Structures are given as C-alpha cells and as structure tokens.
Amino acid sequence: MTQPWWKDAVVYQIYPRSFKDSNGDGMGDIPGVISKLDYLATLGINVIWLSPVFASPMDDNGYDISDYQDIAPEFGTLADIDRLIAEADARGIKIIMDLVVNHSSDEHPWFVSAKSSKDSPYRDFYIWRQPNADGSLPSDMHSYFGGSMWEFDEVSGEYYFHQFSKKQPDLNWDNPAVHTAVHDMMNWWLDRGVAGFRMDVIDLIGKDVDARIMANGPRLHELIQAMNKATFGPRDALTVGEAWSATPEIAKLYSHPERHELSMVFQFEHITLSFDPVHGKWKPRPFNLVELKAVFNKWQTELAGQGWNSLFWNNHDLPRAVSKYGNDGEYRVRSAKCLATTLHLMQGTPYIYQGEELGMTNVQFPSIEDYQDIETRNLYTERLAAGHSEDEMMAAIYANSRDNARTPMQWDDSAHGGFSTAQPWLGVNPNYPQINAAQNVADEGSIFHHYRKLIALRKAHPVIVDGQFELLLPEHEQIFAYLRQLDGKTLLVASNFSNEAAHAELPEALRLRSGTCLIHNHQAHTGTGEQLSLAPWESFVLSLEELV
Template identity: 65%
Template sequence: MKMTPKWWHDAVVYQIYPRSFCDSNNDGMGDLQGIISKLDYLKALGVNVIWLSPVYRSPMDDNGYDISDYQDIAAEFGSMEDMLQLLADAKQRDIRIIMDLVVNHTSDEHLWFTEARKSKDNPYRDYYIWRQPKEDGSVPDDQGSVFGGGAWEWDDNTGEYYFHLFSKRQPDLNWENPKVQEEVHKMMNWWIDRGIGGFRLDVIDLIGKEIDKKITGNGPRLHPLLQEMNRATFGDKDLLTVGETWDATPEMAKLYSDPARNEFSMVFQFEHISLTWKHGDKWNPIALDLPEFKRVLTKWQIELADEGWNSLFWNNHDLPRAVSKFGDDKQYRVESAKMLATTLHMMKGTPYVYQGEEIGMTNVAFDSIDDYRDIETLNFYKERTENGVAPETMLAAVHENSRDNGRTPMQWSNTDNAGFSTSQPWLQVNPNYPEINVDAALEDQNSIFYHYQKLIKLRKSLPVIVYGTFEPVFEEHEQVFGYVRSDEQHRLFVLNNFTASNVTVAVPESLQTAQAECIIFNYESHQQLSNTVTLKPYESFAVLFSA
C-alpha cells in the first residue's frame, strides 16, 4: 500500500529536557533562552523538530509533568515572550516545536483542583475522580500508583479520596466529564494558534480509564476520546502528534496511528525497552537478550509497514542512556554509540534523538541516593529498602535505570559544570564531561555527532530509508542485527554487531555485488561485501545498491 507522504515521515526529532539543556541566566536551571542560544547547533545537526518537555507553570513535583497552568510558562524557564521567541527563532531555521502535553492529570495546584477540593458541589468537583471511603474508613480499593504506594489520597476538607496514578500531587482528570474534554481541546487550540508543530501526549493511553473496574490503560473509551480530540483540535492541521503508550501492541498502535482512523501520527511503544526489566520491573534489571530484542523490533517494523507509523528511539527523559544500556559506554563508547545510531536511523519510522545522545553521553553512578532528584527513583529506593532490599542492590539498580541518568546536565564543554551553567546545577553533571562534550565532538570529524549528522542527511536524501520495506537477516544470530530495506530504486543492507567481539557472518548471495556503495560506517575504513564479512567489536555499516 502506497503511503501518502507527510512532512514528518523523513523528519528527525530532537528531544530537549529544558531544565538540563542550557542555563542562560546561571541559576543552575536550564531555560528557554538557553535553548534559543543553541538552535544553530541543532540546525547543524540537521534535526527539523524539537520535542520540548513541559515548560508550563508547575510546582515541579515531577519536573514539570505536574502542570498548574497550561497557558503560562514556569518562571524558572522564562516567560511566554521567551516561548514565542523560541517558536519564531526555530521557524527561521525550519525547525518546528512540538509541545509535551500532560492531560491525564494536572498538578494539585491547578485552579481546577484547588477549586474542586473546596466542596463537593463546587463546579470543578467533577473535573477529577473522587470516591468515598469504605465503611471502615479505608481507601476505596487497592489500586497502586506508578510512583509507589496507593493511588488514592485522602482529602480532609471534603472527606473523600481523590485518584492519582502518579504522585499524590498529580490528581487524575475525569475524562468522563465533557467539560474536561472541552477545556483541554480549547487549550490545545490556543497552543496551535501560537504556531506549534504538534504535541507529544504524555501517558495518553490512560485517559480512557474505568476506575471502578480497575482498568487504567487502553480502556474502552480511549479511542472515541482520541478521535474527538483529533476532530476538535489538530485533525485538520498538518501537525505531528505522538502518543506515549506504554502497553501498546502493534495491533493497538495501528488503532492509534492508521491515518484512516484520525487519531495520532504515531505512538511511542516500549516493548523493546522493557526487555531488560525482569518481569517488567525496572528496578530488577537483566541483560539484553539480542535475539528477542531483534524479534520485537522486527515485529514492529513489519506489522506497521502499511498501516500506521513507527517512532524510533533508544532513550528519553524517563530512560537510561542508550550507549550505557545497549552498547558499551567504556572501551567501545564511540563505536557502539554509532552502531546504535545506524541500527535505529536506517529503520522505517521517525527517529528521535534525546539530548546528549548525539555526543554519546552516558549513565551516571552517583555514590549516594541523596545525589538523586527524580521522585520515582527516591520513592522506590525508600520503599524497596524499607521492605528488605539491600541498599547497595537498590543503588546498583538506580545506577542502571534511574530516570536521572538521562537528566544530568547537557555536556557542552570541558569548563566548570560542563558549560551548562556557571552556578551549581539542579542535578550534578556527569563526572566524565571533560572528555565527553559538544566542543570536543565538533572538533573531531570522526565523532558521534558527525555520524548522526550524516544519518540525518541520508534519511532526507534516500526514500528507501523512509518508505522501503523491511526484511530481517540473521534473525537468530546471537550477536548481529542485520536487515534489508528495499524500494523500486534501491536496496539497503544494514549490518550491526551488538557485541565487543569479532564476528564473522556469511553474506546472503543476493547481497553479494560489486556495485554496492557503503554509505555509512563506524570504523576508519568500510567493509567490502564478499562471501563473508568479519565485523569488529560494535562494527556497523550500511550498503546501498540498485534494486
């Protein structure tokens, strides 16, 4: 089936976590003017979309994912004037801004909630989810919060419990109330009128929840609500919309992203991410099973080939650094970071680059839990250690999977605080910044940065990368991930060694040709295709030839 081309099909998105990107006023916190000052850097990288993590007014209980005013900017990030300048300055560089939008819940300081808790007959009461206690005065049920503990919080003033799937300071909105829907749609249109390029919708699969049936994700009302949102807001606009959907299967993803259904452009799914979590528990990390990892990625490539669209990512503000999780962040940091980039960017879908990924930033291992700031990390460390998990075991899990791994300040230079700020940053910088920083990357023509730059250019110049079919090669191989992309003009053979060992593979006969051009590689010289290929540790390359 021929896809109708969209501008975001060959786009590459760069995610910015504002508080950790660049601090312009040296208060230790990144801000909008800091982002503006780095737009030329992003233009040089080649990205044409910025996904901006929340900058709305917020008490920052969950670093901005607890919004107290959707139509104002948090003072630590700047002003609405700064936001409008960012939109305008980015547009001059052909960069669109997609806003991170959280509408499953608000902050407990949002006007709607401060009004709702005043009395049971307040006009805003039904904007949220309330239940009376059981006869014995206990919580309505045993549903849990994603951040640990229960999902019901007692409100003294009105003598009822309110529901929160995340922090108790993030009460869930009641999407069964048409007024909530209208308010959210009105706010979204307000932002669209200001020239944004779209929305990333946080935990959007939770808005169709049925509390009393204990259905949270993918409830029966979800897709009708999304289709109504589409009709009322972005549906007739040429915008990029991506939903965060933790439990999505390919079948679910088609419901979200099939253009005929009028919901989203694409979704984030996390099946490949959770493979390193034992029984789905991120605080119980396990080694990557490469054959299973390949099966998952291949399944998504094939299942969404003709319906819907894939988002391609290794990491984000909630996840550990890609090179630390899937590569080798020590001896082969550069090689494995380039290999991961090639693996991802040659697949079908829209790639997302998380800030610092393009220079190979790594996880951080702070000595003490006191050095961490992430509410989820702190809550689970406390809960698990109080329940008998050894502190050193839990700290090791934090080192591997804490959300703060992706939130340490961006490493711009080898000067104090990595050039992020002249003041003490809100979260410590990674101690490896003297070696790993933007200045060093820009000076080295063989750096990870220039590898990303080349991958982005290739995507914009070769339709086979954007629309070609996907065929796995070496499916059961324990060390190598290979695949072929094909269209009427070209075939593209991509081969990636996911290990620190040399690996020899037999090249399929159909791919043995002297006419092949190696278009990207991560060692000093590129491979020639013959009967066999021996890959060095984390070696990766892509070969293009006529179909």
C-alpha cells in the same frame, strides 16, 4: 496524496532544566534553548520536542501542570516561548510541546476549586470516591510512584484518584467539560505556532477506575478521535502518544491514517525486554540481541503501510543508550555510532535525546542524596523498607534511574560542563571534560558528525523513509542486519552488537554483491563478499547495485 512532513523528519528531545542555563540560576531555561538553536540546525534536526515548561510546582519536574497557558518562571515567559518558536522557525525547526492531559497538578485552579467544595463546577473534573463501608480505601491499587492511588480529602471526606504522585490528581475524561477545556487549551497553543504535541501517558485517559482498567480503556480511541477532530487533526500537526501498553495492533488503532487519531506512538516493548517480570526495571535482565531484533522486526513489519513507528533508544525517563545497549568504555564512540545507524535506517521517525549525539553516558553518584528524581527516591525508600539491600538498590539506580538522562548537557570542558555558571540543580556527569559538544563538533570523526550524516541520508534517500524492512540472521547473537527495499533500490544495514569480532554466512542472493557504502563507523565496504565479517561494534550501510 502528499506525504506528511513528519515522515522524513528527525526529532530532538530537549529536557529544558538540563539543557542550557542562560541566567546563572543552575537550571536550564528557554533562552538557553534559543542560544543553542544554531547547534541544533548544524546537527540537521527539524523538530524539537520540548519537555514540559508549563507553570508547575515541579513535584514531578513539570509533568504536574498548574497552568496550561503559562510558563514556569524558572524556564522563562510566554514571550520567551514565542521567541523560541519564531527563532526555530527561521532555522527550519518546528516545536512540539510535551502535554500532560491524563492529570494536572493539585495546585491547578481546577483542582483547587474542586477540592474546596462538592458543589464546585470543577468537582467532576477529577475522580472522587467515598471510603468503603468499613472506612478503608476505595481499592488497593498502587501508584506508579509508590503508595496508594487514592488520597483522602478531609474537607469532603472523599478520596481522589491519582495514578502518579498524590500531587498529580487524574482528570476525569468521563466529563465532557474536561474535553472542552483541554481542546480549547490545545487550540490556544496551536494558534500560537506550535507544530504539535507529545502526549504524556495518553493511553491512560480512557481509564475505568471502578473496573481497574487503567491503560487502553473502553473509550480511549473515541476520546482521541474527538481530540483530533477538535484540535490538531485539520492542522497537519505532529502528534506522538506515550503508550507503554501498546502492541502493534493497538498502535495501528492510534496511527493508521484513516482512523484520524495520532501521527504515531512511543511503544516500549524493546525497552521492557531488560525489565524483570516481577520487579520491573529495578532488577534489570541481561541484554539479549536476538530478543531485541525480534521486537524491532515485529514492529517494522506489522505497522508497514498501516501505521507509523517512532524510533528511539532513550528519553528523559530512560538510561543513556550507550550505557544500556552499547559499550560506554573502550568502544563508547563506535558503539554509539552503531546504535545510531541501526535505529536511523529503520522505517519511522527517529528521536534523538539531548546528549545522545555526543555519546553521553549513565552516571554513578555516590549517594541517594545526590539524586533528585521522585521515582528514584521513593522506590529507594520503599524497597529498603521491604528488605532490599542498599547495594542492590544503588546498582539498580545506576542502571535505570531517570536521573541518568537528566544530568546537565555537557557543552564543553569548563566548570559544570558549560551548562551553567552556578551549581546545577543536578550534578554534571564527571566525564564532561572528555565528553562534550565542543569536542564533538570540532572532530569530524565524532558521534555528532555521524548523526549529521544519518539525518542527511534520511532526507536524501526515500528508501529509508518508505522502503520495506526485511530482517536478516534473526538468530545470530551478535549481528543485527536487515535490508530496506524500495523501487529496485536495496540497502543492507549491518551492525555488530558485541565486543568481539562477528561473522555470518549471508543469504545466497546477497553474496558477492557490489555496492556503495553510505555510512560506516569503522571502515568503508564496497561489497558483501562471501561472508559478513564485522569488527567489535562495527556498523555500515551498503547501497547494493542491481544484479545484471
């Protein structure tokens, strides 16, 4: 059986409004992406995940779609998308679109019609409920963006359901007409040349509102299998589902090839390790390497041969990796390389978020007014009203606001980091004169070139794609080390996740083994020695020679 093309692929996520502005309006756009395709080809990636560019009122930065078959004017036109697909293809790069089918915008024609009359053919495209007998809300469920999940419609006297913003009404996947409309739209994009989809909050489409089951509803996998059969399944597309609720067992349901659902899912167990059990990400817990290793080990071993992992540290919703997991001060460059090596040598498809390959960091804007993210602003207001201090909330925002990832891409040391000739829609991180693409590309020892080497290694060594994973030193509080093994080939990956030197006794079978260093961020190693010793944030990959 032929190996799916995406198994040795490396995906680069672009958040278009923050990537590159081509027309001087302060907002990134599709022509801006096209202008940087040579940069991405040099990096070596072969897939672009394009965050939403569909027509949208931008209540949630494009995750509220008002027309699935048109482009938001601030990003460009359908002709621009066609040109992007063609120009990327000429460089060996595929495009996957970021698709939201759990909900639409309240300005989508479907919802406009649904709201106009109970007799509208689109009324049942959405979820409506009568008030309770006492006039109260249908239920007390709270939106992920704050407030109730129910919004009253005065015209019909009913409530419509929304898990996110009130401007993002949930689609009713109990209605077969919704399936047909969504499938037709997906095929329209696939016919246009996209190579697949990143499926936003896909684990929510099987919801049972009355039973209060949001994620992993009873019909979820039936719905995805029908979608696969009707759209991307026969086309050898790449599909990745966002599934905050996924466990390894659930991920196998999504991604086992015999089930004909998705290529893989994004699971977030390693991300939520830093979340407070009660207050979530807004009250971060200290980083714990032993816990992190256990989570990665679980996913690497339990999905082996039965599913497929997506590998990522950050995305448009998460803080910058080097600030969250590394050291964004003295050891920024070394720790960014350490994080990259540790992740890219595992089994799965790696995802690079724009600027990650430069070691871009979190930002600390002085005021809440400097932030644009709806989640950040809403939670700030809500938590202050509940008695949390401003200092407490700003500290949480500095650590975990989605705007950390959304500050404009830092291209060079010119005004606004070379992102735009105008004032950007969101402020540029003030460290852009020191951290930018021009500086990275020019320096052969940069983070950018380290990523280039990692991508090349994945394409050159089948053991990285298909090898067995074995965690070493699971209880060591500084060292993350593991083996990858396939057909007699063994790779040792060793990283020090701390600001101090680290030492450990190696298992007997690995001592005094000679080998070839495939990549390092501090010094090349020619063998294992009696003991594993690593400088602060040092990492390396050693291809071990066979024992005679």
